[in-house]
Amino acid sequence: MLLYRDPLFHLHRQAPGHPERPERLEAIDRMLADAPLACELRPGECRDATFDEIARVHSREYIRMVAASGGVPHTQFDGDTSANGHSYAAACRAAGSAIAAVDAVLEGPDRRAFVLSRPPGHHAEATHAAGFCFFNTAAIAAEHALASGLSRVCILDWDVHHGNGSMHSFYDRNDVLYASVHEYPHYPGTGRLGDIGRGSGEGYTVTAPLPAGCGDAEYLHVMTQLIYPIARAFAPELVLVSAGYDGHRRDPLASMRLSSQVYGLFTTLDCMFADTCTDGRLVYLLEGGYDTDALAEGVRESMTVLCGGRAAEVPDTSPHAEVVSLTDRLLEQYQPYWPAAEAFSLT
Numbered sequence: 001m002l003l004y005r006d007p008l009f010h011l012h013r014q015a016p017g018h019p020e021r022p023e024r025l026e027a028i029d030r031m032l033a034d035a036p037l038a039c040e041l042r043p044g045e046c047r048d049a050t051f052d053e054i055a056r057v058h059s060r061e062y063i064r065m066v067a068a069s070g071g072v073p074h075t076q077f078d079g080d081t082s083a084n085g086h087s088y089a090a091a092c093r094a095a096g097s098a099i100a101a102v103d104a105v106l107e108g109p110d111r112r113a114f115v116l117s118r119p120p121g122h123h124a125e126a127t128h129a130a131g132f133c134f135f136n137t138a139a140i141a142a143e144h145a146l147a148s149g150l151s152r153v154c155i156l157d158w159d160v161h162h163g164n165g166s167m168h169s170f171y172d173r174n175d176v177l178y179a180s181v182h183e184y185p186h187y188p189g190t191g192r193l194g195d196i197g198r199g200s201g202e203g204y205t206v207t208a209p210l211p212a213g214c215g216d217a218e219y220l221h222v223m224t225q226l227i228y229p230i231a232r233a234f235a236p237e238l239v240l241v242s243a244g245y246d247g248h249r250r251d252p253l254a255s256m257r258l259s260s261q262v263y264g265l266f267t268t269l270d271c272m273f274a275d276t277c278t279d280g281r282l283v284y285l286l287e288g289g290y291d292t293d294a295l296a297e298g299v300r301e302s303m304t305v306l307c308g309g310r311a312a313e314v315p316d317t318s319p320h321a322e323v324v325s326l327t328d329r330l331l332e333q334y335q336p337y338w339p340a341a342e343a344f345s346l347t
């Protein structure tokens with residue numbers, strides 16, 4: 001597995017006390033140093049995204065506005081998103097490293113990559129920063145893959161928040177399938193039942209808005225019954241994962257109840273999906289996760305599986321009835337677009 005890390009990702013810092021902080025990456029680094037994984041983590045070569053690569057997703061005016069924050073101690077973009085003098089450079093390198101990871105897995109021999117970058121990206125819109133995000137790393141990576149000749153790219157997003165920016169980037173298109181499972185109602189307020197895409201993109205936005213309090217069983221139910229079946233029917237040539245670890249039960253910014261271990265199962269499912277559709281080509285992009293220890297634990301579970309190891313077991317419990325009926329409703333909603341979608345099994 002290729003691992004993308006860069007000192008710049010540590011230099012971006014928001015206002016004091018902000019939950020999206022360099023300590024998140026430090027916790028992951030410590031975890032990897034204290035107990036190395038039993039596999040080779042090959043360092044990927046980070047690079048900066050060019051202005052034109054970012055401009056496939058963001059307006060030129062907005063990119064210039066973020067660029068103007070470079071070297072300035074503090075620039076406020078929205079209520080909870082601010083830049084220091086390094087934020088612009090870090091955001092360019094996060095997007096560029098995602099592009100480099102896409103190129104690397106398309107070229108081989110490595111088929112899996114994890115980009116451990118900050119700032120995160122999935123809330124960033126075409127013309128404005130939002131939710132700790134400046135440039136939409138996943139959307140920029142998807143556009144790069146399409147510009148490189150691919151026809152279909154899937155973005156899976158299991159961060160606890162809905163990726164409004166990623167959804168809007170491709171809402172009326174059928175070359176990128178954006179599938180998200182998230183807490184709803186919650187920040188940012190998008191990803192409602194009925195958000196399915198429009199025009200030729202109708203059916204290509206897959207939205208699973210789960211109520212607060214969901215745990216491993218509820219997530220696994222909606223993912224295996226709805227998300228992966230549709231994503232597999234789409235038959236992408238590359239899978240990008242917006243990997244956010246803030247659905248964890250200890251996360252301070254959300255109200256879900258996921259265990260650390262279930263992230264290994266999510267990654268097992270992501271790998272199975274990629275193996276069946278994309279010859280295993282899979283790029284993980286770090287999004288949220290604000291309890292630093294829980295984040296490191298979740299990332300470790302994912303990396304163990306990305307390296308070919310087995311996921312830890314999680315107790316086999318039944319999903320809550322409310323989520324079972326929500327999933328049935330969603331299946332009905334998407335059935336006209338994806339009649340061939342079949343349930344996905346971990347066994």
Ligand SMILES: [Zn+2]
Binds near residue numbers: 159160161244287
């Ligand atoms: Zn999040």
